Amino acid sequence: xxxxxxxxxxxxxNAAVDTTQPSPAYPAKSVSLHTVERLSVYRRMLDxxxxxxxxxxxxxxxxxxxxxxxxxxxxxxxxxGSFGNIARGYNVYQMGQTISRIxxxxxxxxxxxxGLGDLGRALLSxxxxxxxxxxxxxxxxxxxxxxGRVFAGRRCHGLDDIETLVPDFEIRIAILSSRPEGLxxxxxxxxxxxxxxxxxxxxKRLTTPHGCFVEYVDxxxxxxxxxxxxxxxxxxx
Amino acid sequence: xxxxxxxxxxxxxNAAVDTTQPSPAYPAKSVSLHTVERLSVYRRMLDxxxxxxxxxxxxxxxxxxxxxxxxxxxxxxxxxGSFGNIARGYNVYQMGQTISRIxxxxxxxxxxxxGLGDLGRALLSxxxxxxxxxxxxxxxxxxxxxxGRVFAGRRCHGLDDIETLVPDFEIRIAILSSRPEGLxxxxxxxxxxxxxxxxxxxxKRLTTPHGCFVEYVDxxxxxxxxxxxxxxxxxxx
DNA sequence: GTCTGTGAAGCTCTTCACAGCG
DNA sequence: CGCTGTGAAGAGCTTCACAGAC
Numbered sequence: 001x002x003x004x005x006x007x008x009x010x011x012x013x014n015a016a017v018d019t020t021q022p023s024p025a026y027p028a029k030s031v032s033l034h035t036v037e038r039l040s041v042y043r044r045m046l047d048x049x050x051x052x053x054x055x056x057x058x059x060x061x062x063x064x065x066x067x068x069x070x071x072x073x074x075x076x077x078x079x080x081g082s083f084g085n086i087a088r089g090y091n092v093y094q095m096g097q098t099i100s101r102i103x104x105x106x107x108x109x110x111x112x113x114x115g116l117g118d119l120g121r122a123l124l125s126x127x128x129x130x131x132x133x134x135x136x137x138x139x140x141x142x143x144x145x146x147x148g149r150v151f152a153g154r155r156c157h158g159l160d161d162i163e164t165l166v167p168d169f170e171i172r173i174a175i176l177s178s179r180p181e182g183l184x185x186x187x188x189x190x191x192x193x194x195x196x197x198x199x200x201x202x203x204k205r206l207t208t209p210h211g212c213f214v215e216y217v218d219x220x221x222x223x224x225x226x227x228x229x230x231x232x233x234x235x236x237x
Numbered sequence: 238x239x240x241x242x243x244x245x246x247x248x249x250x251n252a253a254v255d256t257t258q259p260s261p262a263y264p265a266k267s268v269s270l271h272t273v274e275r276l277s278v279y280r281r282m283l284d285x286x287x288x289x290x291x292x293x294x295x296x297x298x299x300x301x302x303x304x305x306x307x308x309x310x311x312x313x314x315x316x317x318g319s320f321g322n323i324a325r326g327y328n329v330y331q332m333g334q335t336i337s338r339i340x341x342x343x344x345x346x347x348x349x350x351x352g353l354g355d356l357g358r359a360l361l362s363x364x365x366x367x368x369x370x371x372x373x374x375x376x377x378x379x380x381x382x383x384x385g386r387v388f389a390g391r392r393c394h395g396l397d398d399i400e401t402l403v404p405d406f407e408i409r410i411a412i413l414s415s416r417p418e419g420l421x422x423x424x425x426x427x428x429x430x431x432x433x434x435x436x437x438x439x440x441k442r443l444t445t446p447h448g449c450f451v452e453y454v455d456x457x458x459x460x461x462x463x464x465x466x467x468x469x470x471x472x473x474x
Numbered sequence: 475g476t477c478t479g480t481g482a483a484g485c486t487c488t489t490c491a492c493a494g495c496g
Numbered sequence: 497c498g499c500t501g502t503g504a505a506g507a508g509c510t511t512c513a514c515a516g517a518c
Contacts, residue, residue, distance in 0.1 A: 029289060032453075032508075032509070033462070033508095034508090034509070034510095036461075036465045037462055038467075039394075039461070039465075040455065040457065040458035040461040040462070041442075044303075044440060046358065046443075057333075057477090058478090059470075059477075059478070060477085066442060067442055069510080069511070070477095070478095070509075071511055071512075071513095072510065072511080074477095074478065074479065074480090075479085075480085075509090075510080075511090077478095077479090078478090078480075080478095082449045082477050082478075082479055084477080084479080085477090085478085085518095086476080086477050086479095086516090086517050086518055087476085087477080087518055088248040088476055088477095089477075089478090090478095095506085098280075102465065103461045103462075103464050103465040104461075104464040104465060104467070104468045105461055105464055109464060111460070114260075118358070118359040118362040118363060119359045119360075119363060119474070121355070121359070121360030122355040122356045122358065122360075122361075123356075123456075123511090125355045126456075128456070128457055129387070129456075129457060129460070132457040132460070132461065134457070134464075135458050139336040149459060153356060172467055173460065173463055173464065173467070175460075186495055197338065197463035197464075197466060197467050198463075198469040199456070199459055199460060199463060203281060203365060205282075205302070205303060205304055211427050212469070212494070213463055213467065215459050215462060215463050217454065217456065217459060218277065219360075219363075219365070219366075219436070219454065220277065220365055220366060220371070221274060221277035221278065222436055222438060222452050222454060223348070223366070223369070223371050223412075224273075224276075224277040224280075224340045224341075224342055224369065224412065224434075225270070225273050225274055225277070225340075225452060226434035226436060226450055226452050227337065227340050227342055227346060227370075227410065227412055227434075227436060228268075228273045228276075228340040228341060229273075229450045230341070230410070230433045230434050230450065231340075231341045232268070232408055233450070251483090258475055261483055269486075269487070269488065271486090271488095272487090295498090295499070295500090296499075296500070296517090297499090306488080306489070307499095307500095308488075308489055308490075308491095309487090309488065309489080311499095311500065311502090312488080312489090312501085314501090315500085315502075319500075319501060319502095321499080321500050321501080322496095322499090322500085323493090323494090323496055323499050323500055323501095324499080325499095326499075326500090327500095331508085391505085428502055432517065450506095
């Protein structure tokens, strides 16, 4: 399993640029995955700051708020172009917009959910997704008793609707919260219908379909990590 | 915020060693956090294999099953002592036991849950924790209407019971799934009562109490990472 | 003086490749 | 032969520290 971390294809500016500021829009070089994860954190804090009326912020202030070093913050931001003002720092609103555009959440993204067990229903009612730019529009389950019923405003579909609904809603992202059995089949079928990436809550390793991405969320593993740390480490991380 | 990743204090063997096999029990050197995360994955797969009756396995086989390189698997295992048999490979059952002991899940651990919203209730009904050695024994909420009611077999408590219940149940780990407001206060209070580590589902940065660990699970951030990848990268991760 | 952006150093994790064993 | 364990090399990420801007 060779990690195929090829360099980015040169991403041409596709969207209409309508910002009033001369903000750099797209990554100049390859942005590391660690950086991408931190970008989400930065954006959340920037949204809060913007909401509180803060216009400009210095790297050391924002860094302290999100818990990274100032150097790292500046490095992360520089990876897709520099736009800090030396006297006043970074424009809070503009930087938030730029990060949104880079991670692709400047427009609402339509998401599908597979599996309406306890976790699936909880994710469905979670309001946090909408405010971050994700909308669960379609839900699927294999359970005949659930198909046709409505959960949190969405009608539950059977797997046979994958081929019609995924293209119709232009779904690129799927959340997996089903039983492990048959999960690979669902993933392959969804990928064939056009889904490009999967957020997998099921504790089961998947064979990633070609051209797709899978991100794992393993809650038990996180607990085990904490268990290890409490046992073996002395101080905070 | 200097990352205080001091080297491990020499962990002396504390528990009574009762294994029948001459397996090394405790990390010889500092085990990296990445290794710890993978150990959870190895153990899950080893449990499955053991259940299927597999007795021995070679590094390249197990590596393929969990999606890492054979070299990495061997390196991970070697970080807490080597116990592979050159002819037959690794003893599946013994290695699972050893990993459990290292991450501290060879005995059931009692966990508290803070916040009984949608996500909290889903976590409460999730059966996967028990089989990995974690038991949610106590649940808390600030909502007066929930206090006293029973959810999935556990009576909901108010925060005023933290100081009595945490010591009584010897709770070391807490899961946070409440609203962001007042979360820091809850964490500080729980830490003072004896909780050592926190699994935080709330999208809010915490000041880690001294001597404690906080592990963040940010689902929206994961979606944003996928969104970025679909946009900018060409192939699978 | 302060702050940003960045070359360079430092550090950590991963992979290579091979000695040694069976 | 093939496999494990490991020194050494490689790759990637973080931090240092300073030039340049203000």
